[in-house]
Amino acid sequence: MATRSGPPPIVYILAFLVLAGVGGWFFFGRKPATNTGSNTPVASQAPASNTWSSQFPQLAAVPGGTVVRVDGSTSMVKINSFLRNGFQGQYPGTTVAAQANGSSGGIQALLEGRVDIAAISRPLKPQEQSEGLVAVPVTSDAIALVVGVGNPLSGGLTQAQVRDIFQGRITNWSVVGGPNRQIRAINRPSISGTHHAFKQLVLNGGNFGTTGNITTMDRDATTPMLRELRDDGIGYATYDQVKNQQTVRAVAVDGATPAFSSYPYQRTLYYVYKNPPSEAVKAFLGYVFSPQGQQAVAAASY
Secondary structure (H helix, E strand, O other): OOOOOOOOHHHHHHHHHHHHHHHHHHHHHOOOOOOOOOOOEOOOOOOOOHHHHHHOOOOOOOOOOOEEEEEEOHHHHHHHHHHHHHHHHHOOOOEEEEOOOOHHHHHHHHHOOOOOEEEEOOOOOHHHHHOOEEEEEEEEEEEEEEEEOOOOOOOOEOHHHHHHHHOOOOOEHHHHOOOOOEOEEEEOOOOOHHHHHHHHHOOOOOOOOOOOOEEEOOOOOHHHHHHHHOOOEEEEEEHHHHOOOOOEEEOOEOOEOOOEOOOOOEEEEEEEEEOOOOHHHHHHHHHHOOHHHHHHHHHOOO
16 A cells, blocks of 8 residues: 655645635735825814813803803914804804904913903913913814915925025025025014914924015914915915915925825914813803814814
8 A cells, every 4th residue: 555645634624724714814804004195185174072072061051141252363263253153053142252363362362361262373382381271172274385376486395495485595486496586475473373383383493584585464364465475475374264265376395285194284273261161161162072063163174
C-alpha cells in the first residue's frame, strides 16, 4: 500500500475555516472608510451640543413679556435673526432684542448689565473668564479673504502671502501674480471679534502692518468694507456674510476656498453669559440647543 504524503485532511479544513473567517471580516466586518478629502465641501454647523443641551434644556413655556437682550459680533447677525424669529414664534409674547456693536462691545455691554448675552466671534480672554463670563459654542465659521469681482488677481494666495499682505511686507499685486498696482488692504477695527480671530488664525498672533496701504475701518461693518474693495482692495469677513454677494468673491488660500474642509481659517462663534445665568438666558440657550434652534442655526448658514 502506498503511503499518503502531505498534511492530513483536517489541516486543510482548518485552513479553509480560517481563510473564510478572515475574508468575512474583511468584506462585512470593517467600517466603511470616511471621505476626508481636502476638497470636501462643508457648511457651517453647530458643534456637538449634548453637554449644553443638558445644561440648558428646552423649556415647555416662557413667560410672556420676557425680553432677551443680545449684542456683539457682526458675524452673528444672521444667526441672531434666525434664532430670534424662532424663539419668538415658539414662545409668543417674548422679545429678542439684538444689536451688533462688535464682540468687544457685546462683552462690555454684558459686564455692565445692559444685555443678557454677548455674541462673539473669538474665544474669551482669561480676564473676561475671571469676571464670571462663560462662552457657549454655537457654530463653526470660516474667515474669508475677499476681493471685488473686478480685481484682476486670477489665482489664489498662500497663507504666507496673506500674512505678508496684512503685515505690510507685500504691497503690490504683481508680487502675487496680479497687475503692477498697489494693494489696498482693508482691516477691521480692534473692537471686532473677527479682527482678533484674524490676528490669531492668519497672523499667528502678530500685529497688522502700519504701512500706508493698510486702512482700518472706523466701525465694524461688513457692507462698507465690501464697497471699499473696488478692483484693487482685499479685506476679510465671515464667509456666511459674503458667499452669496454678487460684487465680491472669496480668494482661495493654499488651493482651498472657505467652502471646503481644508480651508485654513476656521473658527468657532459663541454666545456668552455671566454666571449665574438669568431666567432669560436659560430660556434662550434652551431654545438654541433644541432641535428647532439647531435647525435655525443651520438655516442661517445657507
